[in-house]
Amino acid sequence: MNRSSDTNSSSTGKVKRSAPARRSLARPLTALAALVVVAVAVALFLVKRSGPESSPAAASSNVASPEKPVITTTGWSKGNLSAKTVLVEFGDFQCPSCAVARVKVDTALKKFEKDLKVVFKQYPMPHIHRNAMVAAQASEAAGKQLKFWEMYEVLFARQNEWVNVPDALTFFLKYATELQLDVEKFRQDMLDGEIRNKIFRDLLEGQVAQVRSVPSFFLNGRMMQSVKSDAEFEELIAQAIRTAQ
Amino acid sequence: MRKTAWISAGIAALAFVGMVDAIYVALHRSRGFLLPCGLAGGCDQVLNSPYAAILGIPVAWFGLTFYLTTAACALFALFGFEEALRLSFALVSLALGFTVYLLYLQAIVIRAFCDYCLLSALVVTLIFVFHLWSRRHSRGEEKT
Numbered sequence: 432m433n434r435s436s437d438t439n440s441s442s443t444g445k446v447k448r449s450a451p452a453r454r455s456l457a458r459p460l461t462a463l464a465a466l467v468v469v470a471v472a473v474a475l476f477l478v479k480r481s482g483p484e485s486s487p488a489a490a491s492s493n494v495a496s497p498e499k500p501v502i503t504t505t506g507w508s509k510g511n512l513s514a515k516t517v518l519v520e521f522g523d524f525q526c527p528s529c530a531v532a533r534v535k536v537d538t539a540l541k542k543f544e545k546d547l548k549v550v551f552k553q554y555p556m557p558h559i560h561r562n563a564m565v566a567a568q569a570s571e572a573a574g575k576q577l578k579f580w581e582m583y584e585v586l587f588a589r590q591n592e593w594v595n596v597p598d599a600l601t602f603f604l605k606y607a608t609e610l611q612l613d614v615e616k617f618r619q620d621m622l623d624g625e626i627r628n629k630i631f632r633d634l635l636e637g638q639v640a641q642v643r644s645v646p647s648f649f650l651n652g653r654m655m656q657s658v659k660s661d662a663e664f665e666e667l668i669a670q671a672i673r674t675a676q
Numbered sequence: 677m678r679k680t681a682w683i684s685a686g687i688a689a690l691a692f693v694g695m696v697d698a699i700y701v702a703l704h705r706s707r708g709f710l711l712p713c714g715l716a717g718g719c720d721q722v723l724n725s726p727y728a729a730i731l732g733i734p735v736a737w738f739g740l741t742f743y744l745t746t747a748a749c750a751l752f753a754l755f756g757f758e759e760a761l762r763l764s765f766a767l768v769s770l771a772l773g774f775t776v777y778l779l780y781l782q783a784i785v786i787r788a789f790c791d792y793c794l795l796s797a798l799v800v801t802l803i804f805v806f807h808l809w810s811r812r813h814s815r816g817e818e819k820t
Contacts, residue, residue, distance in 0.1 A: 459751040466692055466747055474699035527729075559786050591732075644719075 501652040502640055507551045507579045510540050514548040515675035519649040521552050521637045525560030525594050530587040532646040535661050539668055546672040553633040554645050562599040567630050569603040572620035576612045683810040684754040687803055691747035694799040698740035701792045718788025727781050739796055742771050765807045775800045
């Protein structure tokens with residue numbers, strides 16, 4: 432750096448050797464561009480490496496070992512209810528990743544409509560999501576009027592309306608009205624001990640199965656780990672369906 | 677190489693580590709999948725918390741902006757624009773304050789720690805230490 436400054440000075444012949452070096456914007460900008468390119472490349476490499484390899488054999492290693500506790504397939508279900516391949520999701524209605532995952536699950540379900548059953552289990556994390564538990568209660572209360580999936584859609588699609596409000600119940604009652612539920616029954620059911628017990632049963636099942644974050648997916652009873660793309664998620668399901676047939 | 681140049685290079689290297697960290701988290705989160713979390717184990721709890729975004733923008737993007745600016749300042753300083761370090765010092769002072777706030781959130785409010793956030797906290801602290809070193813060195817030069 433200093434050497435090139437000296438060269439610049441001496442090449443002009445008019446600048447004294449001790450004068451400040453001529454400063455060019457090109458070099459720091461080039462260095463910055465190089466640094467950014469390398470940083471992006473390294474991050475992409477790490478993202479790729481943290482996920483599985485693309486070969487089917489390696490892809491299957493994304494599914495945790497069968498020694499893990501087996502997950503029950505009862506709960507709110509959709510798809511082909513008698514399908515041999517079952518995808519169980521432990522989700523929290525206030526979790527942004529769960530809202531993103533909902534789209535992914537729906538896409539997979541459309542693709543494998545005949546061969547896949549999807550089960551949703553409650554895994555609210557009220558210590559980090561203050562309205563998660565009441566949202567779980569709202570979905571279960573809607574389920575009592577056979578509109579669990581309708582409420583599930585609304586809760587995720589309009590998550591940003593209610594996540595940070597002190598009284599989320601107001602919003603849930605509004606959604607219940609929009610879904611044409613019996614609002615008074617809905618309100619009473621939300622406080623029902625049976626619903627709370629069901630949520631806690633789901634939570635307990637998740638904890639036993641070592642669910643540590645949401646959303647957590649189990650494919651035929653095995654936890655799916657480090658799945659890095661929607662395509663890979665679908666490939667794992669396709670593979671499970673092929674194996675089941 | 678002058679001592680200031682070494683310090684600038686060190687800051688640029690640390691900013692590079694911070695950039696990789698922020699890009700990695702941002703990329704993972706944008707896909708909506710779980711983040712591998714080896715040491716602290718609470719990445720998803722932290723990154724799914726309401727504190728993981730400000731005005732809807734993930735904190736990782738703020739981190740990336742900070743590291744990018746810091747890297748730019750350090751490289752400009754390395755190539756003769758030493759006054760850029762003043763801007764960098766002001767930024768890292770703010771970032772250090774924000775880091776303390778994020779650590780408080782993880783320890784007290786969320787009660788979970790995220791590896792990537794801890795790495796970022798370490799990088800910000802080291803950048804701050806490098807700045808202090810640089811300023812001490814500059815003052816020493818002024819005295820002589």
